[in-house]
Amino acid sequence: MSPWMLPLPCVVLVVSLLGGCAVRSPAPATAPAGEVDPAPPAEASPRVPVPDRHWLPPLFTGVEDEVHYFISRLADRRFVDTYGGAEHPRPWYIAAERLGQIGEPAIPLLVSRLDTADEYELMLALYALMLASQDPRLMARTGGDYVELGRVLSEESNAENRAAAEAWWQRHGWRWQ
Template sequence: MPRIALAVALLAGCAGGASIPPLEANPVSPAKAPAKAPAEALSPAVVVEDRHWLPPLFTDLEDEVHYYISRLTDRRFVDTYGGAEHPRPWYIAAERLGQIGETAIPLLVARLDTTDEYELMLVLYALMLASQAPALMATIGGDYIELGTVLDLRHNTENRDRALAWWQRHGWRWR
């Protein structure tokens, strides 16, 4: 009998730990709620744990490249920086592919024919960053992909042409 009483006491203690938050004195009605920016409303940023999470069983850097390329179309895979006064989007997959550098370039070039304008914008941005890898820059004389206006869908066609011209000059290195 004492074991049952102990079990009931433990269960009651665990169940009583959670409390319901009190209602606000002046709750905001949905009509008066502050409006969110369209991008924020459609694509909330990922949580910190998701930003640094990588799938298990990566065997090499190419696995990581494939993972981040698969995340380029995910509009939620974005973080912010710059504080509350000047928030700026941080495109996690594109930034990471740019950091990886030379290994990511051929797989990014393969995505230049995507029909998804958002993905193309990020592919171009990642290519620009990856083409600036120090070891690569040293071997190709500092010739990197110079985009006109970055991270702007309206400039995708122009930027794609610049990336393809760079690839025509240097793509033989990956063939």
């Protein structure tokens, strides 16, 4: 055995131990004596935290994966954001807006959601279908025909809007079959 072989394991052990001691987690912040941490606001938002709202699965292999993901999020009432500032806050329906931006590839799955029993999901599927049917490439082939809804983003208008979407699908659904 060489004289250098014995100290090498000892050196590795010492370096490992010192390395473990050098990494410390920060001490938890404590309030000074007599002070109490403030309580969270009484009306906590039921919305999804900001990083989670815009989170996308890391392994999208194509637009189809993105469409399936956002279709799965349509019924999630927490998957919204707001815009318009504090004076005029408006809901931003993340999944519906994104499906509308995707356009034509989202249409068949959106049409499949028209049979849902969830009125909220139906409202968003109809809205997303209206947006997606305005994809410029698709409108060039449909002669400018798109899903025209009466009153959008209103559960009370779902029946009327569903009829308009189904009529549009009757005229143009053959494109996806």
